[in-house]
Amino acid sequence: MVKYFAGGLAIIVVAAGIGLAQNAMRSRPIKLIQTIEPVSTASHDSPAVDSTDTAKSDDSGEQSAPQGSVSAEQTLALLQGGAVVILDARAPSAYADGHIPGAINIPYDKLPDYLDVLETSAAPNEKVICYCWSPTCDFSDQLATELKLMGYENVLVFTGGWDHWTAAGYDTEKGTGE
Amino acid sequence: MIGRILTGRELNFALRLLLGGMLIYASWSKVASPQQFAMSVRAYEIVPFSISNLFALCLAWAELGVGVLLLLGAFTRSAAAASMMLMAMFFVAIATVLVRGMVVDCGCFGSEGGSTTGPLLLVRNAFLVLASFLVMRHNDGMFGIDGLLRGR
Numbered sequence: 041m042v043k044y045f046a047g048g049l050a051i052i053v054v055a056a057g058i059g060l061a062q063n064a065m066r067s068r069p070i071k072l073i074q075t076i077e078p079v080s081t082a083s084h085d086s087p088a089v090d091s092t093d094t095a096k097s098d099d100s101g102e103q104s105a106p107q108g109s110v111s112a113e114q115t116l117a118l119l120q121g122g123a124v125v126i127l128d129a130r131a132p133s134a135y136a137d138g139h140i141p142g143a144i145n146i147p148y149d150k151l152p153d154y155l156d157v158l159e160t161s162a163a164p165n166e167k168v169i170c171y172c173w174s175p176t177c178d179f180s181d182q183l184a185t186e187l188k189l190m191g192y193e194n195v196l197v198f199t200g201g202w203d204h205w206t207a208a209g210y211d212t213e214k215g216t217g218e
Numbered sequence: 219m220i221g222r223i224l225t226g227r228e229l230n231f232a233l234r235l236l237l238g239g240m241l242i243y244a245s246w247s248k249v250a251s252p253q254q255f256a257m258s259v260r261a262y263e264i265v266p267f268s269i270s271n272l273f274a275l276c277l278a279w280a281e282l283g284v285g286v287l288l289l290l291g292a293f294t295r296s297a298a299a300a301s302m303m304l305m306a307m308f309f310v311a312i313a314t315v316l317v318r319g320m321v322v323d324c325g326c327f328g329s330e331g332g333s334t335t336g337p338l339l340l341v342r343n344a345f346l347v348l349a350s351f352l353v354m355r356h357n358d359g360m361f362g363i364d365g366l367l368r369g370r
Contacts, residue, residue, distance in 0.1 A: 041299075043296075044295045044296050044298070044354055045299045045303070047293060047296025047297075047299060047300075048284075048297065048299030048300030048301075048302070049303070050296070051284060051293065051296055051297055051300045052276075052280040052283070052284070052300050052303070052304075055279045055282065055284065056275075056276035056277075056279055056280050058279055058283065059275050059276055059278065059279025059280075060275065060276070062279075063252070063275055070252050070253050070256070070275060071271060072269075072272040072275070073268055073269060073271070073272060074267060074271060075268075078267050148261070149261055149321065149323050149334070151257050151261075152254040152255075152257050152258060152323070152325075153323075155254070182261070185260075186257055186260075
């Protein structure tokens with residue numbers, strides 16, 4: 041039986057080698073090793089805190105915010121400025137229940153299904169803000185990382201997400217956005 | 219009785235076709251769009267970010283290669299062993315996602331699928347591991363290149 045597993049491994053290695061060769065011959069090969077750092081603004085270290093307090097500290101203490109992260113207040117200011125696309129990385133059901141006005145729903149865990157929506161919503165040279173539930177939610181970071189890999193140059197994360205937005209008392213809207 | 223059914227050549231022929239056809243179908247859109255498949259791989263948060271594209275590309279082609287060999291019945295037992303290793307790896311990946319309380323798009327059939335990770339997916343993969351094992355253990359080359367070369 042060992043020889044079959046050894047043969048199986050050999051088949052996998054040869055097939056992978058063919059794949060690598062085919063990729064090298066493509067007009068636009070995919071980059072095999074990622075050199076950019078994944079976006080990481082979410083925090084899993086601190087215990088659950090009152091979201092109102094967190095929103096306040098974020099708004100007042102920009103120095104403590106991770107790089108590439110914006111607060112609820114900054115997000116609102118950017119949206120009012122108009123030159124930004126905001127992406128909601130949560131599930132469609134959560135988006136339908138309530139989202140930041142003007143947000144486009146791009147659920148991170150189903151990103152390949154939403155590439156068409158993404159491409160029609162935001163050009164790679166536009167400023168984009170991603171958000172999800174709260175400071176402990178990773179989806180906005182992961183969506184921001186994928187956007188950077190796709191060539192989006194100006195990607196920010198509203199790390200406080202939906203919790204901080206509603207705690208700040210800003211406007212929301214409901215519906216699927218269709 | 220059950221043992222005789224499980225080791226029967228007709229059942230093993232059917233399982234070989236099922237595994238081969240499914241692997242080719244599953245790999246098709248992954249091979250065509252490895253970048254999209256890499257997104258699914260990253261969603262599992264198992265493979266290091268820096269090599270996720272490399273892993274996705276190799277995995278997609280491994281599935282295609284194993285699927286083609288199973289369908290043709292060439293190097294069948296080794297291909298079935300490879301299929302068993304792939305299915306076992308998928309089983310572990312889905313299980314770790316479930317244990318961590320995550321729900322991600324399974325990415326099983328590239329951009330053609332839509333199912334999310336869940337216990338049913340684990341059961342399906344357990345069946346596929348078993349099917350691969352049976353083919354590896356009992357395939358006799360029926361209607362395959364291996365059988366032709368051996369005069370069966």
